[in-house]
Amino acid sequence: MIDVQxxxxxxxxxxxxxxxxxxxxxxxxxxxLGPNGAGKSTTxxxxxxxxxxxxxxxxxxxxxxxxxxxEARKRIGYLSENNPLYESLGVWECLGLFARLRGLAGxxxxxxxxxxxxxxxxxxxVSKDIGQLSKGFRQRLGxxxxxxxxxxILILDEPTSAxxxxxxxxxxxxxxxxxxxxxxLLSTHILPEAQNICDRLLIIxxxxxxxxxxxxELQGRMAxxxxxxxxxxxxxxxxxxxIQSLPLVTRAERMDEKEPGCxxxxxxxxxxxxxxxxxxxxxxxxxxxxxxxxxxxxDEIFRSLTGxxx
Amino acid sequence: MKLSNVRLLxxxxxxxxxxxxxxxxxxxxxxxxxxxxxxxxxxxxGQATMEEFFGPLPLLxxxxxxxxxxxxxSEEYKSGTIETLATLPVEDMEIVLGKYKAAxxxxxxxxVLSIFYAVLxxxxxxxxxxxxxxxxxxxxxxxxxxxxxxxxxSSLTRNQVVAFLLGFLSCFVFFLxxxxxHFLPGIPGALLAFLGVDIHYESFLRGVVDTRDVLYFLSGxxxxxxxxxxxxxxxxxR
Numbered sequence: 001m002i003d004v005q006x007x008x009x010x011x012x013x014x015x016x017x018x019x020x021x022x023x024x025x026x027x028x029x030x031x032x033l034g035p036n037g038a039g040k041s042t043t044x045x046x047x048x049x050x051x052x053x054x055x056x057x058x059x060x061x062x063x064x065x066x067x068x069x070x071e072a073r074k075r076i077g078y079l080s081e082n083n084p085l086y087e088s089l090g091v092w093e094c095l096g097l098f099a100r101l102r103g104l105a106g107x108x109x110x111x112x113x114x115x116x117x118x119x120x121x122x123x124x125x126v127s128k129d130i131g132q133l134s135k136g137f138r139q140r141l142g143x144x145x146x147x148x149x150x151x152x153i154l155i156l157d158e159p160t161s162a163x164x165x166x167x168x169x170x171x172x173x174x175x176x177x178x179x180x181x182x183x184x185l186l187s188t189h190i191l192p193e194a195q196n197i198c199d200r201l202l203i204i205x206x207x208x209x210x211x212x213x214x215x216x217e218l219q220g221r222m223a224x225x226x227x228x229x230x231x232x233x234x235x236x237x238x239x240x241x242x243i244q245s246l247p248l249v250t251r252a253e254r255m256d257e258k259e260p261g262c263x264x265x266x267x268x269x270x271x272x273x274x275x276x277x278x279x280x281x282x283x284x285x286x287x288x289x290x291x292x293x294x295x296x297x298x299d300e301i302f303r304s305l306t307g308x309x310x
Numbered sequence: 311m312k313l314s315n316v317r318l319l320x321x322x323x324x325x326x327x328x329x330x331x332x333x334x335x336x337x338x339x340x341x342x343x344x345x346x347x348x349x350x351x352x353x354x355x356g357q358a359t360m361e362e363f364f365g366p367l368p369l370l371x372x373x374x375x376x377x378x379x380x381x382x383x384s385e386e387y388k389s390g391t392i393e394t395l396a397t398l399p400v401e402d403m404e405i406v407l408g409k410y411k412a413a414x415x416x417x418x419x420x421x422v423l424s425i426f427y428a429v430l431x432x433x434x435x436x437x438x439x440x441x442x443x444x445x446x447x448x449x450x451x452x453x454x455x456x457x458x459x460x461x462x463x464s465s466l467t468r469n470q471v472v473a474f475l476l477g478f479l480s481c482f483v484f485f486l487x488x489x490x491x492h493f494l495p496g497i498p499g500a501l502l503a504f505l506g507v508d509i510h511y512e513s514f515l516r517g518v519v520d521t522r523d524v525l526y527f528l529s530g531x532x533x534x535x536x537x538x539x540x541x542x543x544x545x546x547x548r
Contacts, residue, residue: 084390
């Protein structure tokens with residue numbers, strides 16, 4: 001479990017993290033989202049013990065990282081941003097070295113190395129030098145090094161950045177496989193990824209957590225009412241005033257026209273308008289081509305909370 | 311502190327170093343140069359000593375050892391591997407000592423290889439074993455001192471060329487101090503001479519192993535290693 005209380009980090013006089021508090025439970029994948037310079041990597045570096053916090057408390061697997069940093073580090077697997085690796089070492093050599101530095105030796109070390117080689121599909125490249133590996137294999141090796149000692153906690157700083165879509169999917173599958181037994185905290189820029197693999201999101205902006213919760217919770221918090229998308233076959237100029245005349249509709253606007261003669265409308269209302277809409281459209285004999293509730297996308301939530309312009 | 315971690319980290323540095331051409335070039339040039347000094351003394355002057363081998367070391371190593379130590383921290387800073395290393399369950403001191411051990415190990419290997427020259431002397435003549443053994447000890451301590459200075463320089467920057475220049479300057483200053491005695495009279499000259507490597511190293515070449523000289527080299531290494539540790543730790547308070 002990760003428990004962070006009122007974490008503060010200053011670089012000189014400049015604050016990078018301004019008192020953030022959160023926790024991650026075992027078996028949970030939590031995504032740390034935020035624009036560049038929001039304080040994500042600084043937070044992760046403090047959690048892994050690379051940087052000290054200016055103030056606040058961090059407990060990793062029930063261990064205070066300030067009191068027993070080495071003990072805490074033994075329980076953490078870390079994939080840092082850009083996944084730096086020792087280029088001139090061989091893959092097997094590097095795994096062996098890290099296993100021994102992690103306190104594994106003899107048969108235990110060999111068994112764990114074989115397990116992670118299999119889990120991360122590294123069998124084809126174990127005899128190569130790291131410098132010869134493709135980006136996908138490098139990322140898998142980074143993950144293999146992070147899970148080599150079977151840690152309770154995995155901290156992954158942008159684990160799929162700079163990978164092609166297939167490689168991204170492979171890494172995501174691996175994280176989902178690992179999730180069952182571990183506490184995973186990852187930072188990412190890729191919003192669909194956060195949506196697909198994270199149980200919960202923390203949105204960080206200018207060193208503070210501006211929102212946290214599941215994607216559905218964040219969407220619920222964003223909505224000012226119920227938004228519904230509808231597409232009909234009929235005269236657009238008559239449809240819009242008819243929708244606007246419904247008492248529960250607060251706003252309606254004409255959207256795209258995917259098929260000729262079938263305009264789309266986005267309707268905001270105080271409550272679910274689908275029954276009222278159905279009655280209206282059947283009365284007017286306008287066939288409904290599409291009708292669905294529309295929620296804010298993660299992208300919209302992110303931009304709204306972090307004040308980005310697009 | 312776990313010595314097994316220091317050993318493992320030193321091994322990592324050795325593997326990384328010997329996977330690049332640098333140490334091989336380093337060894338070949340070093341032995342060609344010192345081999346020439348040694349052979350000219352042995353065959354041209356007919357002296358069965360290693361003075362001509364040990365004599366130029368304080369100046370030669372000013373170039374050679376910072377060239378080896380420059381990458382030890384700088385490369386890790388530049389590539390970002392330092393973050394991977396510093397988040398392993400190893401202490402900062404173990405990382406510093408591992409790198410130092412690797413550097414001193416390379417220098418030790420060079421000295422072990424140069425025992426060949428000593429063996430040659432015993433085959434061809436009757437050298438005095440005292441100055442020879444003391445010379446090897448002095449050379450080892452001098453190299454350790456320069457390695458520590460080079461490592462400190464490497465811990466200050468992510469640029470290897472800057473690390474080399476800083477390492478070179480740190481070593482060269484201690485080399486120059488020893489020469490100041492000829493230009494600066496009185497106490498300042500004597501003080502600088504004491505700080506310089508020359509008078510301490512020359513005792514070994516005469517076959518004298520004085521604890522004060524041993525302490526000079528050892529305390530210099532400890533100071534530079536403490537500086538390296540502080541510099542590496544500075545990420546924590548910057």
